[in-house]
Amino acid sequence: MAVTATETSTPTSRSFGPAVALSCRECGERYELGPRFACEFCFGPLEVAYEFGAVDRAAIESGPKNIWRYAALLPVPENVSDLPNMNPGLTPLVRADRLAAELGMRSLHVKDDSGNPTHSFKDRVVAMAVEAARVFGFRTLSCSSTGNLAGAVGAAAARAGFESCVFIPAGLEEAKVRMAAVYGGKVVAIDGNYDDVNRFCSELIGDPAGEGWGFVNVNLRPYYGEGSKTLAFEIAEQLGWRLPEQIVIPIASGSQLTKIDKGFRELVQLGLVEDRPYRIFGAQATGCSPVARAWEQGHDVIQPVKPDTIVKSLAIGNPADGPYVLDICRRTGGAVAHVDDAEVVEAVALLARTEGVFAETAGGVTTGVLRKLLADGVLDPAAETVVLNTGDGLKTLNVASAGVTATIRPSLAAFHDAGLA
Amino acid sequence: MAVTATETSTPTSRSFGPAVALSCRECGERYELGPRFACEFCFGPLEVAYEFGAVDRAAIESGPKNIWRYAALLPVPENVSDLPNMNPGLTPLVRADRLAAELGMRSLHVKDDSGNPTHSFKDRVVAMAVEAARVFGFRTLSCSSTGNLAGAVGAAAARAGFESCVFIPAGLEEAKVRMAAVYGGKVVAIDGNYDDVNRFCSELIGDPAGEGWGFVNVNLRPYYGEGSKTLAFEIAEQLGWRLPEQIVIPIASGSQLTKIDKGFRELVQLGLVEDRPYRIFGAQATGCSPVARAWEQGHDVIQPVKPDTIVKSLAIGNPADGPYVLDICRRTGGAVAHVDDAEVVEAVALLARTEGVFAETAGGVTTGVLRKLLADGVLDPAAETVVLNTGDGLKTLNVASAGVTATIRPSLAAFHDAGLA
Numbered sequence: 051m052a053v054t055a056t057e058t059s060t061p062t063s064r065s066f067g068p069a070v071a072l073s074c075r076e077c078g079e080r081y082e083l084g085p086r087f088a089c090e091f092c093f094g095p096l097e098v099a100y101e102f103g104a105v106d107r108a109a110i111e112s113g114p115k116n117i118w119r120y121a122a123l124l125p126v127p128e129n130v131s132d133l134p135n136m137n138p139g140l141t142p143l144v145r146a147d148r149l150a151a152e153l154g155m156r157s158l159h160v161k162d163d164s165g166n167p168t169h170s171f172k173d174r175v176v177a178m179a180v181e182a183a184r185v186f187g188f189r190t191l192s193c194s195s196t197g198n199l200a201g202a203v204g205a206a207a208a209r210a211g212f213e214s215c216v217f218i219p220a221g222l223e224e225a226k227v228r229m230a231a232v233y234g235g236k237v238v239a240i241d242g243n244y245d246d247v248n249r250f251c252s253e254l255i256g257d258p259a260g261e262g263w264g265f266v267n268v269n270l271r272p273y274y275g276e277g278s279k280t281l282a283f284e285i286a287e288q289l290g291w292r293l294p295e296q297i298v299i300p301i302a303s304g305s306q307l308t309k310i311d312k313g314f315r316e317l318v319q320l321g322l323v324e325d326r327p328y329r330i331f332g333a334q335a336t337g338c339s340p341v342a343r344a345w346e347q348g349h350d351v352i353q354p355v356k357p358d359t360i361v362k363s364l365a366i367g368n369p370a371d372g373p374y375v376l377d378i379c380r381r382t383g384g385a386v387a388h389v390d391d392a393e394v395v396e397a398v399a400l401l402a403r404t405e406g407v408f409a410e411t412a413g414g415v416t417t418g419v420l421r422k423l424l425a426d427g428v429l430d431p432a433a434e435t436v437v438l439n440t441g442d443g444l445k446t447l448n449v450a451s452a453g454v455t456a457t458i459r460p461s462l463a464a465f466h467d468a469g470l471a
Numbered sequence: 472m473a474v475t476a477t478e479t480s481t482p483t484s485r486s487f488g489p490a491v492a493l494s495c496r497e498c499g500e501r502y503e504l505g506p507r508f509a510c511e512f513c514f515g516p517l518e519v520a521y522e523f524g525a526v527d528r529a530a531i532e533s534g535p536k537n538i539w540r541y542a543a544l545l546p547v548p549e550n551v552s553d554l555p556n557m558n559p560g561l562t563p564l565v566r567a568d569r570l571a572a573e574l575g576m577r578s579l580h581v582k583d584d585s586g587n588p589t590h591s592f593k594d595r596v597v598a599m600a601v602e603a604a605r606v607f608g609f610r611t612l613s614c615s616s617t618g619n620l621a622g623a624v625g626a627a628a629a630r631a632g633f634e635s636c637v638f639i640p641a642g643l644e645e646a647k648v649r650m651a652a653v654y655g656g657k658v659v660a661i662d663g664n665y666d667d668v669n670r671f672c673s674e675l676i677g678d679p680a681g682e683g684w685g686f687v688n689v690n691l692r693p694y695y696g697e698g699s700k701t702l703a704f705e706i707a708e709q710l711g712w713r714l715p716e717q718i719v720i721p722i723a724s725g726s727q728l729t730k731i732d733k734g735f736r737e738l739v740q741l742g743l744v745e746d747r748p749y750r751i752f753g754a755q756a757t758g759c760s761p762v763a764r765a766w767e768q769g770h771d772v773i774q775p776v777k778p779d780t781i782v783k784s785l786a787i788g789n790p791a792d793g794p795y796v797l798d799i800c801r802r803t804g805g806a807v808a809h810v811d812d813a814e815v816v817e818a819v820a821l822l823a824r825t826e827g828v829f830a831e832t833a834g835g836v837t838t839g840v841l842r843k844l845l846a847d848g849v850l851d852p853a854a855e856t857v858v859l860n861t862g863d864g865l866k867t868l869n870v871a872s873a874g875v876t877a878t879i880r881p882s883l884a885a886f887h888d889a890g891l892a
């Protein structure tokens with residue numbers, strides 16, 4: 051049921067900290083904080099609305115060394131650090147001088163989210179969903195996943211004492227499947243692609259079998275999505291409380307990109323950073339590039355595609371937040387671009403060779419798009435730039451083609467004979 | 472050349488921060504800080520000797536969010552944070568309430584070092600070796616490795632701009648080999664086990680082909696080893712500046728265990744923690760348990776073994792620091808124990824299921840030994856206990872036997888038919 055703004059400004063509980071309502075991104079209609087995700091009137095996506103208190107840098111800096119240092123900006127209770135949760139975040143912002151030199155850039159950082167507990171940025175969003183699921187009394191955590199999310203949900207459910215049942219498209223990378231399963235929950239493969247899995251989960255929510263289930267990226271999506279803001283908060287804090295001038299972000303559903311923009315704007319609104327322009331660039335794999343195609347063609351509507359790429363973590367053919375991504379990239383003076391699978395493999399190797407960061411294919415997409423847009427003169431090589439690596443190369447080993455240089459007997463003669471000296 | 476204590480107390484450079492000399496662990500002979508590792512007189516191992524300045528908790532707490540917050544306790548320059556390095560550390564100390572409950576313990580934490588950049592504790596020791604290699608002017612970083620170290624060296628060399636050539640036994644896990652290779656250095660497999668690889672590297676140091684090479688765990692070993700102290704520092708700080716009462720540590724060469732003990736003692740010496748008793752427990756896999764065997768038999772000498780275990784990261788049959796491990800476990804009232812491969816697999820699953828931590832087999836060894844020594848009444852279930860996970864399950868996927876629960880068509884009917892509701 052919809053509530054008025056007056057009602058939502060006096061929440062009866064602080065389970066969600068500064069959050070006061072859900073609000074429709076399209077029509078602005080407001081709802082009580084609950085396990086809902088779409089507007090009853092216009093079917094627009096719901097977002098968390100806040101009434102922030104005063105927040106200063108010092109309080110954040112003295113907080114926990116994870117995302118909960120930003121609890122005052124998230125839909126979580128003040129005591130969130132005392133509750134069982136994977137506590138992700140505060141991953142390294144790597145000063146990438148060697149990669150910058152190779153690309154002819156002045157200042158480049160890699161935000162390396164492989165440092166999270168299950169080695170992808172998904173731990174951030176799941177951490178939010180866990181807190182909401184606890185408040186709503188769900189017993190089972192679930193999701194539709196391209197792989198990383200399944201592992202993050204399995205781990206978080208184990209840590210927090212939920213049951214879990216996650217849904218993935220058949221044919222994912224072995225590491226992602228095994229990681230999802232190791233935590234003891236159910237892992238169900240669906241014959242189809244991610245969009246089929248997602249449709250199935252929407253049906254399951256309406257079925258009695260889905261009762262008591264929190265689907266982190268469906269009926270908990272408004273809370274879940276807020277987790278991506280922490281990437282924006284950390285990047286700004288790690289740059290010394292400054293927004294980057296340019297940032298390259300991968301696009302799967304597009305949610306991460308929209309929430310990083312939201313995070314930057316909240317920091318400005320709260321006076322935590324100076325209001326200076328930033329340009330947001332979206333990155334897709336050519337084999338699943340519906341948003342990049344729309345960008346190229348100047349369309350506002352996203353034409354869904356059937357994914358065909360090695361970049362499985364970004365293989366969402368019908369990205370829910372695609373239109374918002376186009377808006378944001380236009381508004382900020384950015385762009386959306388794509389690189390093909392060969393360029394992805396090359397970019398993964400480039401990032402590893404220059405910075406010692408072993409990215410999953412999604413990191414190859416952002417690094418590849420970074421290189422491409424520099425070459426095309428779209429990105430400014432003189433501007434302070436951040437590129438995201440949102441996952442871990444150990445989960446997409448199939449693209450790391452190099453193996454041993456040589457196998458030899460344990461003798462100096464063998465070493466010299468093999469031409470290794 | 473050996474130098475007197477007077478000479479070493481006035482170092483001409485601060486390249487090594489508070490470190491003033493190398494000192495023989497056996498006879499106490501002191502040497503200038505250099506790329507040496509064995510005493511010329513008694514062949515004992517060399518350790519870093521310090522003259523610490525005043526160090527207080529507040530200074531550490533306001534330092535970098537990685538091991539360099541402890542720079543004043545390490546052989547590194549004051550400006551170490553400005554130099555290209557993987558900057559590992561400050562990994563989560565996970566409050567393991569669910570595992571504690573299952574094991575009947577009062578207080579248990581998991582120090583989860585899979586959060587390091589290449590997902591093992593080896594990033595800590597390599598970070599030290601990189602700094603020393605820079606000072607000594609080495610151009611190539613090298614090591615003998617059971618797998619994790621190869622990846623850590625490859626990544627660190629890439630980040631810091633060294634060449635690299637690492638040596639591993641043939642037949643390692645695929646993830647470890649590919650990870651080592653992805654950074655663009657050479658990866659040489661040796662027909663033989665780790666001890667063969669290690670012997671080969673010692674030969675290579677004496678060969679002209681090895682000139683200009685820094686072998687992180689051979690000629691840079693005194694510096695390298697100090698990195699493990701940061702595990703001790705972090706655990707104490709994360710417990711609220713308190714030593715744990717019990718700690719379970721894996722044994723490969725034994726170096727990590729001895730340096731954690733050294734770290735605890737330095738914290739006491741500097742007044743950073745209260746001097747209270749702690750008990751150190753060493754953990755090995757049954758198929759490579761020379762230290763545990765010596766412990767059981769009451770021997771002071773380690774009888775080398777030929778490793779036969781799935782726990783490849785601990786498969787060192789002739790552990791250099793074995794005798795020191797025995798000393799420390801005796802002195803602190805601890806013990807050394809072992810678990811077999813089946814127990815390791817079970818313990819990996821237990822840790823994943825209860826805490827959402829996906830450990831590599833070495834973490835299965837420590838968790839398995841924790842469980843065993845509790846059952847045997849050796850570990851006190853009422854004492855504040857820390858167990859180490861030093862690596863990542865994604866690198867030993869072969870032991871994570873679970874896969875998908877079911878594969879179904881994307882329909883509610885299929886979901887119900889598969890008995891998943």
